[in-house]
Amino acid sequence: MSWAGPFQQPIGKSPSQPDTSEAAVVFDPLIPTLLCLSHLRWSFVYQRPQHLMSRFAREYNVLFFEEPVPTDEAEPWLEVRPDEEGVQILVPRLPAGLEAQRTQAALRTLLDTYLERLEVEDLVLWYYTPMSLGFTRHLQPSTVVYDCMDELSAFDGAPPDLLEHERELLERADLVFTGGHSLWEVKRELHGNVHAFPSSVDIAHFATARAFQNNPPDQAGIGRPRLGFYGVIDERFDVALLDQVAALRPDWQFVMIGPVVKIDPASLPRRPNIHFLGGKTYDELPQYLAGWNVALMPFALNESTRFISPTKTPEYLAGGCPVVSTPITDVVRSYGKSGVVLIADTPEKFVAACEKALDLAADRPAFLEHADRVLGDMSWDRTQAQMKEQIECLR
Known part of the structure; x- marks a missing residue:
C-alpha cells in the first residue's frame, strides 16, 4: 500500500x-x-x-x-x-x-x-x-x-x-x-x-436505543408521551399535518430533530408541545430515539415524496419504536401490512394511528419480537x- x-x-x-x-x-x-x-x-x-x-x-x-x-x-x-x-x-x-x-x-x-x-x-x-x-x-x-x-x-x-x-x-x-x-x-x-x-439499516447501531439511556440534556425536560421525527425538514415534510396533530393532542410532546432546509423556518408550527432540537449526528440519534414512545414520518404527499423510500423506517424499528407514516408508496408497499408501521392520511387518522402505536409500545417485548421479524436479515x-x-x- x-x-x-x-x-x-x-x-x-x-x-x-x-x-x-x-x-x-x-x-x-x-x-x-x-x-x-x-x-x-x-x-x-x-x-x-x-x-x-x-x-x-x-x-x-x-x-x-x-x-x-x-x-x-x-x-x-x-x-x-x-x-x-x-x-x-x-x-x-x-x-x-x-x-x-x-x-x-x-x-x-x-x-x-x-x-x-x-x-x-x-x-x-x-x-x-x-x-x-x-x-x-x-x-x-x-x-x-x-x-x-x-x-x-x-x-x-x-x-x-x-x-x-x-x-x-x-x-x-x-x-x-x-x-x-x-x-x-x-x-x-x-x-x-x-x-x-x-x-x-445498521441494526446494531440503532438497537442500542432499546437499552435504557439517559436522555440528552435538550430532551430530558420534555414530557411524555414523546413522538419523534429525525431527518431533513424540507419540502417533503408536512408542516400543516404536524401542526394539526399537535393541536388535536396538546398532551403529547412532539420532538423534531434535523436541519431545516429550503423552507422558511418561520413557516414551522410553534406550539408548546412541538420541540425543534436542530440537527444531530448519526451517533447521537439512538440516544434520542431511546426516549421516544412513537416514531413519526409525517411526509407531505407531493412530487418530491412520490418515489422516496425513507431510510428511517427500518432505523426506527431497529431502535424499538413503532412507526406512524403518511401513505408514502414505498412505505405502504414494504411495511403497510407489517403491523408495526401504521399508515394514516389525515390529521384525525394520524392521531388514531399514534394512539394505536402507543398501545403497541406498551407491550414492549411483543413489539420488539414483531419488529425483528419484519427487519429480518436487512443490513x-x-x-x-x-x-x-x-x-x-x-x-
Whole structure:
C-alpha cells in the first residue's frame, strides 16, 4: 500500500494559502478506485451515500467528490480531507461568481489533476447526481454506476437541465441502482440493467436505543408521551399535518430533530408541545430515539415524496419504536401490512394511528419480537455486498 500524502499543498492552491490536508491519505494502487460524485455533502446528514461508501472503502479506494463551495480566493483549489471511515472527501473551492462554463472547466482540471497525482488506472464512476457529467464525461472508467436514490428533478430548486443530463447518464451507465421499488418501476423503462435497492439499516447501531439511556440534556425536560421525527425538514415534510396533530393532542410532546432546509423556518408550527432540537449526528440519534414512545414520518404527499423510500423506517424499528407514516408508496408497499408501521392520511387518522402505536409500545417485548421479524436479515452490509457483486460482474 502506498501513501499519497501527507499533502503539504492541496491541489491548485498557491503556497500562500493555508494547508488544510495535513493528514496522510491512504491510496492502494492495487485495488480499484471508486469515484463517487454526489450532490449531498458527506458531513450533512448520514444516509445512503455514507453507508455505502464507507463499506466500499474496505475494498476500494473511495473518493467522494462534493459540489463546489464558493470562496473569496482568486484561484480554484481542491480541499482533500481523509475521513475516519477511509473515504477521501474532495471539496472543490471555486471563486465566487464563476460562470457555468468556467466552473465546469475548473472542476475538470481539479479532478484530473488529483487523479493523475494518485496515478489512478482502474476507475469506477458512481453518480448520485447526473449534473456531474459536465466535468466527468471525458473520463474512461471500467464501470459507470448510477445510484438513483431520489427523483431529483421533483425537488425544489432542481437544475432545469437535470433531466437532459440524466438521459445522457442513463445512456452511459452500465448499471443503475434505485433507492426504492417505485423508482425502479420508472427507471427500468429507460435502462436495461436496473436493480432496486431500498433503504437498509445498521441494526446494531440503532438497537442500542432499546437499552435504557439517559436522555440528552435538550430532551430530558420534555414530557411524555414523546413522538419523534429525525431527518431533513424540507419540502417533503408536512408542516400543516404536524401542526394539526399537535393541536388535536396538546398532551403529547412532539420532538423534531434535523436541519431545516429550503423552507422558511418561520413557516414551522410553534406550539408548546412541538420541540425543534436542530440537527444531530448519526451517533447521537439512538440516544434520542431511546426516549421516544412513537416514531413519526409525517411526509407531505407531493412530487418530491412520490418515489422516496425513507431510510428511517427500518432505523426506527431497529431502535424499538413503532412507526406512524403518511401513505408514502414505498412505505405502504414494504411495511403497510407489517403491523408495526401504521399508515394514516389525515390529521384525525394520524392521531388514531399514534394512539394505536402507543398501545403497541406498551407491550414492549411483543413489539420488539414483531419488529425483528419484519427487519429480518436487512443490513447495509448485505446491500453493499449485492451491489459490489453486480459491479464485479461487469468489470
